[in-house]
Amino acid sequence: MPRRGENIYKRKDGRWEGRQLKTDGKYQYFYGKSYREVKERIKSYQENGKNITKKEIKALVTASSLFELWLDSEISKRVKPSTYESYYHCLKKYIIPFYISRDYNQITENSVLEFVKFMHDDDSISQSYKRKILTVYKTALREILNNTSDSPIILNHVKFPRTEQNEVQVFTMKEQCLIEKAVLSCPDKRTLGIVLCFYSGIRLGELCALKWSDFDFENGTLFISRTVSRTKNFSDKDNKTILLIGTPKSRTSSRKIPLPSFLIIILNEYYKIGGKDNCYFMTGSEIPIDPRAFQKLYKKILNKAGVTDRKFHAIRHTFATRALELNVDIKTISDILGHSSVSITMNIYAHSLMEQKKIAIDRFNNMHMASMEPGQFAVINPVKEVAFPSKTADS
Template identity: 55%
Template sequence: MPRRGENIYKRKDGRWEGRTLKQTGKYQYFYSKSYKGVKEKMKNYKESQGNTREKKSGETRGGAVLFEDWLVDVSIRVKPSTYESYYRCMNKYVIPFFEKEKNQKITTGSVSRFVKEMYENEELADSSKKKNLTIFKIAVKEILKGSADCFAIMDLIKYPKPDDKEVEVFSMKEQRQIEQAAFHYTDKRALGILLCFYTGIRLGELCALKWGDIDMETGTLSICRTVSRIRHFEEEEHKTALFVGAPKSRKSMRKIPLPQFLLSMPVLAVFKNRNQENYIFTGTDAPFDPRCFQKLYKRLLKEARVKDRKFHAIRHTFATRALELGVDIKTISELLGHSSVSITLNVYAHSLMEQKKAAIEKFNDMYQLNADVSGAFIKNDYEIMEDSYAG
């Protein structure tokens, strides 16, 4: 069976189809009656391409060529959305850097200079620098695997410290205003905003929901896919297409209990009459475009007279409300679908500090209560202590 990221699919006509990216940026397609047949054809193609490149007489394989080859090799191993990130990073930053000097190789010197250039790029946020350096490190590790310099070069790729800024969240008042606006909005798809406020799901996960993902008997919502708009490599340079695939990580495949008020909404009461394979927000077998939902969200904020924030602020708001209600961090991490609890701790460090302060305040309340009940005794104890120090 096909593995995640292989780019091998079974067609409606029963045949298997595979694809791999050529150096031109276009896909090479392969067809067979079996999964094994397609995989074998793709393997042979990769080997032939590698042999062709190695046979080029007198060619010194500089860093730019090696990164181009890596892009071709990795294209059949990762999701299209992941590959788009790799492609953008390599072609916008890495390959142009290594093309500056003819046949510049991957050495401690060239890697150090690239990392320095990335750090000094004032147009990029620290989070973007970290993302690009992460991709760069993945590529360097795979290209230099087994070489004597691999570990020394890898140690040079350090990530910038994360931006020390709080996540954006809606206040309780703003959340109520948005919820009221969603209930009365003419486009009933706006109710999807409520789903995000009370489950913390991502925008792509919301747009990829099907009616069959809602289990009314158990009162749960299954998250098993996401939709994103990515570059369409078979078409012109700037064309994009919707891609439905697996969620961000294995932990993102999850079941989320739904609040009773959501389960009681009329729109869900009649869901059993819907085609379970249809997407909730389109009513068809095609998903809703996240870009269109973004526009709907922006209009809703104006309607609610709430300051504009990124859609992801809803997810942050869900996590913050959960912390305020005393939900433990492990449960919040599982509900959000984070790959590890440490991610949740890092993202919501400020909110956690507020919770710690609130917890310590309870000790202050306890002290005040004790002081009210036995104030004279406490006062006398302090006077005795002061006298002993004075003496």
């Protein structure tokens, strides 16, 4: 099995891949059918004197080039295009410019603390985006230092500040009703997707990727197996965007969701009119709707309903909040949302969970009050102090 920091890992195609830094500051890649085979090839390469020592790295590369190398050689291979774009922006706009004039030797505890302070003091960046930047920064540093540093303990001495968690935005029950009425009176039937999200909690990209074949009208369920996103095409010199259809966010995001009966009836009627299994639910064709285009449609519905503008993701938060209000257990909510762990669900909806706890305790209070006789104070009398006689010689 590969050891931490060894730069040998198993690829999705079943092969093993390893790498070794060369004297020009670039990596030499090795492939094999097994971990042992790759390790032997790297060892042979090192014995021929073609590898570079950690001390030599310091003289050959700048700090910013290490971040560039990490982005291009590591991240581009192991994450989805949309995630790569997110990492790309964090690194290119904030992290790499900070280190652009610094040598490798200047990746120190002080420089890390300096960057953290730089992030903390920048009021133009939202709290949620600061969290994302610092997460990318910490991940990049840990892997870069593991691969190249004589003292990877730099990070052990740095405490990254906890940025404040923004309170999730949700629609009130009244607002949700107004939105649903606006959808049902809208001639553009694509807006039915908004109601579907209110009662399933699916993400915007998952909604846009739905095909009619994903609906099981007999069992009243919906299967999520794809997502649509618009991302930059980094292979294009102008970095134009492209529409990508891929797998969901994580392994647990591929899931089967039960739908309420009223929605199944409406959807089934739409399907009978002209739905085809190989066509996308939102367009009726073999081409999915662009998430950005649907967001514009969503904003028109909010305007029509007279509801304050919120991000589309607020619908997902609203679904989870309604489920908590209906006493649905947190594990079930987490499964429906497709979170990779229950702890993620609990962290996001901590405020709503506290409200539910207060309601539960109020029920105990009501039970106690109901057990009291009319006119009796429902308060436990405090224990009076008892004066104990002092000990005497005769006692």
